[in-house]
Amino acid sequence: MxxxxxxxxxxxxxxxxxxxETAREVARSxxxxxxxxRGLGRSYGDQAxxxxxxxxxCTRLDRYLGFDEATGTLRCEAGVSLAQLIADFAPRGFFPAITPGTKFVTVGGCIANDVHGKAHHAQGTFATCVDALRLLVADGRVVTASPSCSGPPSGAWA
Ligand SMILES: Cc1cc2nc3c(=O)[nH]c(=O)nc-3n(C[C@H](O)[C@H](O)[C@H](O)COP(=O)(O)OP(=O)(O)OC[C@H]3O[C@@H](n4cnc5c(N)ncnc54)[C@H](O)[C@@H]3O)c2cc1C
Structure with a gap:
């Protein structure tokens, strides 16, 4: 404990x-x-x-899975921190579109709490820069969710 x-x-x-350390390990756990x-435990409440x-x-699930330099679209695991993202991508001219008041948060935590930055009123929340996500739900299914995806969940971790 x-x-x-x-x-x-x-x-x-x-x-x-x-x-x-892997999606399969998450499923087995x-x-x-x-x-x-749990991400980096930066939530003020007790939800983690x-x-x-x-x-x-989930902090060991911190791999980049793909990056499109033309659009700035990143595919990554949920344990990637914004600190890591900024260190790796700011030198290349990219910065997360929405950031809360600390960079010591994970992408998974930002999505789950739908965090906001100082331009909340103008730019919205973290969800506005998420195209899609894959989520392992409690019964072991993997759900793909996106604004255009309304079908039944299916699949397992690749
Ligand atoms: C100094 C400071 C400043 C802050 N400023 C802001 C701000 O300006 N705006 C704002 O909106 N928030 C702010 N926050 C709050 C913080 O951004 C959020 O609580 C954020 O969600 C924390 O991310 P985390 O990775 O630490 O997640 P945790 O706190 O560890 O978890 C948060 C939630 O995400 C879920 N979660 C985490 N990882 C996953 C995963 N891989 N899959 C599914 N669910 C997951 C957890 O179950 C939990 O419900 C601030 C916090 C601090 C400490």
């Missing part, structure tokens, strides 16, 4: 924390009692905690 807390520090609770994903139960910390 590992003692974990949210950034607000309201509660510290023992969790069965795992650090999967799902607990029948329920699992909670699961007292006495499984927490899947």
């Amino acid at each position: 590992t003692l974990l807390q949210g950034w607000g520090g309201q509660r510290r609770v023992e969790c069965d924390e795992r650090h999967p 799902l607990s029948p009692q329920g699992s909670v994903a 905690l699961n007292e006495g139960r499984r927490v899947l910390t």
Whole structure:
């Protein structure tokens, strides 16, 4: 068990924390009692905690899967941090379109909380720069979600 807390520090609770390195490991790590994903733990609330139960910390899922220099479109795993993205892509002239007040957050955490930056009123939230995502849901299915994708979920991790 590992003692974990949210950034607000309201509660510290023992969790069965795992650090999967691949999508397959994530699938194998799902607990029948329920699992909670966690990024860099920068949420002020307790949504990335699961007292006495499984927490899947996704920071080792930090690979880039593809980048289109013409459009600035990146495919990556959910554990990539904005700090990592900025370090790697700012020198090439690219910066995340929406960033919260800290770069020590993961792409997965930004999507799950749909974070906003200082230009929230003009540019919207993180979702506005997400074309699509693949999500492993609790029963083991992999759902592909995008504004144009309304069909039934299907598939497994490639
Ligand atoms: C100094 C500071 C400044 C901040 N400024 C802002 C701001 O300006 N605007 C703003 O909107 N927020 C802000 N935040 C909040 C922060 O941006 C969000 O809480 C963000 O979601 C944290 O990302 P994380 O990777 O740490 O996720 P965590 O806190 O670890 O998790 C957040 C949520 O994402 C889910 N999650 C994480 N990874 C995955 C995954 N791989 N798959 C599925 N679900 C996942 C978790 O289950 C949880 O529900 C700030 C936080 C701090 C500490």
